[in-house]
Amino acid sequence: MLFPILRKFVKKIINPETDSNFRELYKGSAIALIVKLAGLLLGYIFSLIIAKLYGSSVLGNFLIGITILNFLVMISTFGMDTAIVAFVSKAKALSDFTGVKKILAGTLKIVIPISLMLYILAYIFINHFRFYFGQLNENAITVTNILLITLVPLAVFKIISNFYRGLKKILTYSVFNYLLTYLFALSIILIAVNIFSFSESLLAIIYAGAIILSFLTGAFILFFEIRKYRGNSRDSNTSFKEIPKYSFPILISDLLKNGRNWMVLLLVGYLMTEKEVGVLGIALKLTFAPSLLINAVNSIAMPKFSEQFSLNDIEKLKRTLAESARVIFWTSFPLLVGIFFFSGLILKFLGKDFQVDMILIFILMVGVFFEVISGSSAYFLQMVGRQKINTLFLLISNIVLLILLLVLIPVYGITGAVVAVTISFIIYSISLVIYAKFVMGFSTYYFPFKTKLKSLLKI
Numbered sequence: 001m002l003f004p005i006l007r008k009f010v011k012k013i014i015n016p017e018t019d020s021n022f023r024e025l026y027k028g029s030a031i032a033l034i035v036k037l038a039g040l041l042l043g044y045i046f047s048l049i050i051a052k053l054y055g056s057s058v059l060g061n062f063l064i065g066i067t068i069l070n071f072l073v074m075i076s077t078f079g080m081d082t083a084i085v086a087f088v089s090k091a092k093a094l095s096d097f098t099g100v101k102k103i104l105a106g107t108l109k110i111v112i113p114i115s116l117m118l119y120i121l122a123y124i125f126i127n128h129f130r131f132y133f134g135q136l137n138e139n140a141i142t143v144t145n146i147l148l149i150t151l152v153p154l155a156v157f158k159i160i161s162n163f164y165r166g167l168k169k170i171l172t173y174s175v176f177n178y179l180l181t182y183l184f185a186l187s188i189i190l191i192a193v194n195i196f197s198f199s200e201s202l203l204a205i206i207y208a209g210a211i212i213l214s215f216l217t218g219a220f221i222l223f224f225e226i227r228k229y230r231g232n233s234r235d236s237n238t239s240f241k242e243i244p245k246y247s248f249p250i251l252i253s254d255l256l257k258n259g260r261n262w263m264v265l266l267l268v269g270y271l272m273t274e275k276e277v278g279v280l281g282i283a284l285k286l287t288f289a290p291s292l293l294i295n296a297v298n299s300i301a302m303p304k305f306s307e308q309f310s311l312n313d314i315e316k317l318k319r320t321l322a323e324s325a326r327v328i329f330w331t332s333f334p335l336l337v338g339i340f341f342f343s344g345l346i347l348k349f350l351g352k353d354f355q356v357d358m359i360l361i362f363i364l365m366v367g368v369f370f371e372v373i374s375g376s377s378a379y380f381l382q383m384v385g386r387q388k389i390n391t392l393f394l395l396i397s398n399i400v401l402l403i404l405l406l407v408l409i410p411v412y413g414i415t416g417a418v419v420a421v422t423i424s425f426i427i428y429s430i431s432l433v434i435y436a437k438f439v440m441g442f443s444t445y446y447f448p449f450k451t452k453l454k455s456l457l458k459i
Helices: 002-013 022-078 082-093 095-125 138-148 151-166 170-192 202-226 241-273 274-287 290-309 314-350 357-374 377-383 388-412 416-440 451-459
Strands: none
Touching: 022 095, 022 138, 022 151, 022 170, 022 202, 022 241, 022 290, 022 377, 022 416, 082 095, 082 151, 082 290, 082 377, 095 202, 138 202, 138 377, 151 170, 151 202, 241 274, 241 388, 241 416, 274 314, 274 357, 274 377, 274 416, 290 314, 290 357, 290 377, 314 357, 357 416, 377 388, 377 416, 388 416
């Protein structure tokens, strides 16, 4: 009984009448998906260990430090962690191997000085001006200071990871981007808790050590990878000057997209307490799991969008969009359903500190569902030169989010934050689909139940 159901589900994801282009999409998506699921599981285990053993306040301080670190890393990479995917995949498609090396070297020359400068500025603002931390306890500052030591290596590691995505070496990219840091962190924490007495500083040191080990591993493997690209017999046509211009709108988009969660956590921490940050952080982590699967599918889809658009193969590009949307839906939707039924059990396991009304979980899931059915819309726009449009839609949804957070959190607390996040998700997802469909002529969404829904509405 189980196997026919499973076979039917797999056919929903994979159309058997596919060419090699789609088989590559499925294979790459499957690799990224499996590794990302493993990384997702390790990430949850790491967060659950902190939450279960040390409580919501400790988790809240840790999340504040991680949020600030990720924010500064994103500024440091200047959108080049995404731009490098488009430029490297294009150079490789044209067999411009000198260009591949030139892109990597030029990117690092910009990212390293920016990240170093940001570390110095962040240290001054946090420790001498107590920027943002005025109402928080000293433990939050200590944790953040330790984590910020990894700013430069983490920014470089992000570039290295996405360099492999541009080469379409999805397994290497997926292990680096999703799995490696949590693998090191869990290994270290399981040893450390049996040797040292717990402190929040120890937790930060463990995670910082995991980041540094990941960076060293990535740099070591990259050294041998680069030796394969000995250059062209002719001059390279790749110009690095195009990349910063291309990447800046992506930087703004990434800041706005990731800024949604960061904005929520930081405002809850500022307007409420670090305990509420921990509770909301766990709720967001649970319900946003399908978003991570969307990223996994687009790990292989993004370089294909860039490659097919640069070769003006529009029909194949449309088919790739349709297939990626189908894979996204049928991998994410079952997970979304599973989260709805099991999130209460997970939260109950964590203890009284993490009890959340299931209605709030459902509201968050509505926002994530709209992201699921919108497919690869945002990634598609970034890879075909329409990143400014994506930035505009993000800006609009984030302005709405900020206004709603400031109005709703003081009155309704976490409930207000959840409603604000969901509304901003819906606005952003719908805007992307409408623009791609009616302005560019590309269908980026997938919703298999639309026929049944129409018939129900008629009734």
